[in-house]
Amino acid sequence: MKSQRIVGACAVLFIILGTIGHAAAQSPAYRISAPYAYKNLTIFLIHGKNESSKTNILTLQEAMERKVLRVYETSDVNELAVENISKQFDVFIQSGDIVKGGKQDRVLAISIIIPARSGRVLIEAFCVESGRWEKRKNEDAGQFSTSNDRIVSRELKLAANGARSQQEVWAKVAEAQTNLSKNVGGSVAAADSRTSLQLSLENGKVAATADEYIKKLATLTDGKSDVIGYAFAVNGDINSADVYVSNSLFKKLWPRMLKAAAVEAVSVSNVRATRAPVRPDAVKSFLSDSDAGKPSERAASGGASVVTRDQKDNVVYEARDEKQKMVVHRNYVKKQ
Numbered sequence: 001m002k003s004q005r006i007v008g009a010c011a012v013l014f015i016i017l018g019t020i021g022h023a024a025a026q027s028p029a030y031r032i033s034a035p036y037a038y039k040n041l042t043i044f045l046i047h048g049k050n051e052s053s054k055t056n057i058l059t060l061q062e063a064m065e066r067k068v069l070r071v072y073e074t075s076d077v078n079e080l081a082v083e084n085i086s087k088q089f090d091v092f093i094q095s096g097d098i099v100k101g102g103k104q105d106r107v108l109a110i111s112i113i114i115p116a117r118s119g120r121v122l123i124e125a126f127c128v129e130s131g132r133w134e135k136r137k138n139e140d141a142g143q144f145s146t147s148n149d150r151i152v153s154r155e156l157k158l159a160a161n162g163a164r165s166q167q168e169v170w171a172k173v174a175e176a177q178t179n180l181s182k183n184v185g186g187s188v189a190a191a192d193s194r195t196s197l198q199l200s201l202e203n204g205k206v207a208a209t210a211d212e213y214i215k216k217l218a219t220l221t222d223g224k225s226d227v228i229g230y231a232f233a234v235n236g237d238i239n240s241a242d243v244y245v246s247n248s249l250f251k252k253l254w255p256r257m258l259k260a261a262a263v264e265a266v267s268v269s270n271v272r273a274t275r276a277p278v279r280p281d282a283v284k285s286f287l288s289d290s291d292a293g294k295p296s297e298r299a300a301s302g303g304a305s306v307v308t309r310d311q312k313d314n315v316v317y318e319a320r321d322e323k324q325k326m327v328v329h330r331n332y333v334k335k336q
Contacts, residue, residue, distance in 0.1 A: 028243065028330075030287060032231070032280040038216040040236075040273065041265035043258075044283045045220060046229035050246040051326055056089050057113065059252050060099075060147045063091040069114065071144040073102035077166060080106060080125045080144075084118040092249060094329060095161060095317065096151045096260075098128060098198050099144035101136070105129040105198045106144070107151050107169070109160050111319035111329035112304040121302040126160050126169040129196040136192060149201045150260040152176055153267065154239050157333050161317045162310070173197045179267040184209050206263060213262035214255075221254050230254070231283045231332070232261045236273035238286050239264070241332040290316040290332050 031047040063069035068086035080099070084091050091114045098107050109124040128151070135141035151157060153176045159168040177200050180188045184206055190199035200206065221227050228250050229243030242257060244250045293309030293316065300306055307318040312335075319329040 028287075028291065030229075030243070030284065032283045033227075034280060035233075035278065036217060036220050037277075038213050039265065040234055040269055040271075041213055041217070041261060042233040042278060043217055043220060043261070044231040044233075044241075044278075044280060045224065045227045046231060046241065046243055046287075047224075047226045048228045048243070049226070050228065050248075052245045052249075052324075052328075054090070054246070055248050056116075057249055057252075058086075058089045058091050059249075059256075060091060060093045060097050060108075061256065062252070063089070064099075064145070064147050071099050071102075071147075072120070073142050073144070074122075075103065077104065077106075077127050078109075078125055080108070080123055081120045082114055082118075082123050083120045084114045084116055086116045088116055090115050092253075092328070093123065094150075094253065095319065095331060096157060097147050098149050098151065098201075099125075099147045100198045101139045101141075101144040101146070103133045103135075103141055105193075105196050107156075107160060107197075109164070110300045110304060110306065111317075111331070112300070112302050113321055113324075113328055114302065118302075123301055126166055128169065128173050128198065129193055130170050130173075131195050132193050148256070149198060150256055151197070152201065152260050152263040153179075154264075154333050155336075157240065157331065158315070158335070161306075161331065161333075162308075162315060170195075176200075176267060180206055180263070183266055183269050201263065206266065209266045210259060210262040213265060214258055217258060217262075218255065221251060227251075229330075230257065231286070233278040233283075234261075234265050234268060235271050236275040236277060238278055238283060238334045240334065241283070241287060241330075243287075243330040243332075245326060245328045286314060286334060287316075287332060290314040 033045040036043045070083045072081040095111045104127045106125040156172045159172045188200040188203040231241035293311040297307045303323045305320045309316045317331045
């Protein structure tokens with residue numbers, strides 16, 4: 001009997017150690033490159049190994065431009081339908097991508113890979129334009145036409161992914177528009193829809209000011225085959241980070257991610273930095289501290305799930321493809 005207890009205890013210990021080892025193996029190992037700065041925006045590149053070798057993945061922007069992915073209006077503010085009609089390309093949709101058109105512009109609220117010939121897949125969304133519920137000019141009320149921009153503040157990321165509140169998203173859109181108006185020297189509200197975040201991002205003054213940052217920082221990733229993500233700081237404070245399943249996917253997404261970070265930097269450019277410049281080791285600590293948070297998981301549409309690790313100062317939203325058994329995207333956000 002005593003020997004059986006010993007064997008049993010050893011088995012339990014073996015399982016515990018195996019579980020710990022598995023958790024450690026799954027913990028991402030990143031290298032953070034030296035900072036690259038322009039005005040109040042600092043970029044850090046995140047280096048790591050590819051978790052997927054697939055190269056047939058289009059971004060949402062590419063797929064809509066090629067007209068191989070359709071985004072349908074469902075008349076439900078918080079749900080849209082997408083359909084990948086391509087025979088060969090999968091499509092990566094990222095939480096925070098804005099789609100323009102329909103009855104209201106929306107932000108998609110889940111990171112997911114939509115496979116080729118997918119059929120219609122329902123996907124979570126939030127409205128980033130209040131008031132309108134009809135066709136706008138020559139747009140199609142039943143479908144969305146483009147996806148050229150993303151949400152542009154960490155407060156919006158937290159509202160869409162954390163609070164998951166439509167009212168909170170609308171409030172943070174209005175806040176972002178107000179901040180942009182203050183810093184570009186005039187209102188960014190468009191005559192066609194004053195509440196549309198998308199139309200505000202198309203404002204000429206916003207685009208021109210953000211373009212200054214983009215020209216200075218766009219080539220940072222050139223020739224770097226092991227970069228799988230980036231982090232950024234604004235006004236001396238760590239803001240957010242995004243890590244992807246592969247270098248090839250990151251490179252496709254980099255231009256729009258840089259544009260969103262630049263617009264956010266513009267929106268708070270009147271705030272004076274009160275801290276010393278952020279160092280790479282602080283970014284690495286931000287990522288590792290976020291990953292150590294207690295996980296909570298929820299199922300999402302299309303065979304995806306989201307694991308949230310929420311702590312006092314940081315949160316990470318981890319999007320998983322349950323069919324392929326891999327993490328496709330991690331979005332880290334530093335709370336205020």
